[in-house]
Amino acid sequence: MNSKNYSPSGSSQPSHRGESSPDASSTHVPHVREDVAMAGRCANVHLPTGRTCTLPVRHPGACNFVEPAEAENVAVH
Numbered sequence: 001m002n003s004k005n006y007s008p009s010g011s012s013q014p015s016h017r018g019e020s021s022p023d024a025s026s027t028h029v030p031h032v033r034e035d036v037a038m039a040g041r042c043a044n045v046h047l048p049t050g051r052t053c054t055l056p057v058r059h060p061g062a063c064n065f066v067e068p069a070e071a072e073n074v075a076v077h
């Protein structure tokens with residue numbers, strides 16, 4: 001897996017600590033709907049259409065994006 005972030009400036013500071021990230025358990029994901037993710041869903045957001053994947057989290061295969069109104073049905077409020 002590609003777990004390293006490459007800084008565009010190239011200036012690495014080994015002694016620098018990222019203290020602004022309290023939750024280290026959450027992996028870096030592009031865009032997810034939190035209310036849908038809380039329902040145990042993939043919650044991946046297809047940005048061009050604004051649709052959300054409502055398949056179970058870590059589902060195999062491609063995402064199944066649905067309308068925002070349909071995503072509301074599985075979202076946790």
Ligand SMILES: [Zn+2]
Pocket residue numbers: 042043044053054055059062063064
């Ligand atoms: Zn998905």
